[in-house]
Amino acid sequence: MxxxxxxxxxxxxxxxxxxxxxxxxxxxxxxxxxxxxxxxxxxxxxxxxxxxxxxxxxxxxxxxxxxxxxxxxxxxxxxxxxxxQPVVPDPNLQALLFTKVVLALMLGRDAAAFLKAQRASHIRRMRELTEIKRNGPLMDALLADHGLFHLEADLRWIGLTAARLDSLAEMVENR
Missing domain, CATH: 1.10.10.10 (Winged helix-like DNA-binding domain superfamily/Winged helix DNA-binding domain)
Structure with a gap:
C-alpha cells in the first residue's frame, strides 16, 4: 500500500x-x-x-x-x-514458503510437517475471512475475497509442492 x-x-x-x-x-x-x-x-x-x-x-x-x-x-x-498503471504482480509471491521448504530439506528437517502446518494455518485464516465475507460490510467482504483468492493459490502451491517433495529433496541433496 x-x-x-x-x-x-x-x-x-x-x-x-x-x-x-x-x-x-x-x-x-x-x-x-x-x-x-x-x-x-x-x-x-x-x-x-x-x-x-x-x-x-x-x-x-x-x-x-x-x-x-x-x-x-x-x-x-x-x-x-x-x-x-496496473499493479505489477510480485515475482516472488511464494518466496518465503519456498525458502522455508528448501531450507528444511537442506537441514534435514521435516518439510512435509511444515507444509501440513502451513496448510492448516491457511485454512484457519480462510475460515476467518469467510466469516468476515458473510457478516461484514461490502468493503470488508471485498478485501476478504482478495485474501481468500490468495490463500487458495497458496493452498494449490502447497499441495503441488507436497506431491513433489521427494523429487525436491533429491534435487536439494544433489547440490
Missing amino acids: SVPLTLLGLLDREPSYGYDLKHDYDAFFGRGKPLSFGQVYATLSRLARDGKVVPGETEPGDGPDRKRYVITEVGRDEVETWLV
Whole structure:
C-alpha cells in the first residue's frame, strides 16, 4: 500500500486536515493497520516538500492549530498516473514458503510437517475471512475475497509442492 499516493488520492477529492485524512484512510484502507498521526503528518510534510501538496494557513481548532492541505497539479498528475498503471504482480509471491521448504530439506528437517502446518494455518485464516465475507460490510467482504483468492493459490502451491517433495529433496541433496 502506498500511503503517500493514497493520501494524495484522498486530497484529490477535496482539501483536508491531517486528522480527517487519517480518519478516511483508516476507514477505507487501514483495515487492521491504521496509520499513526505521526505517519500522516510526516507524509504530508514530505509531500509538501516535493511540491505535491500545499498546506493552508494555520487555523484555530478545538485542539492544536490545524492546516488544511490542498493537492497541487504535480500531486494530481502523480495520482492520475498511479491510478491507471496496473499493479505489477510480485515475482516472488511464494518466496518465503519456498525458502522455508528448501531450507528444511537442506537441514534435514521435516518439510512435509511444515507444509501440513502451513496448510492448516491457511485454512484457519480462510475460515476467518469467510466469516468476515458473510457478516461484514461490502468493503470488508471485498478485501476478504482478495485474501481468500490468495490463500487458495497458496493452498494449490502447497499441495503441488507436497506431491513433489521427494523429487525436491533429491534435487536439494544433489547440490
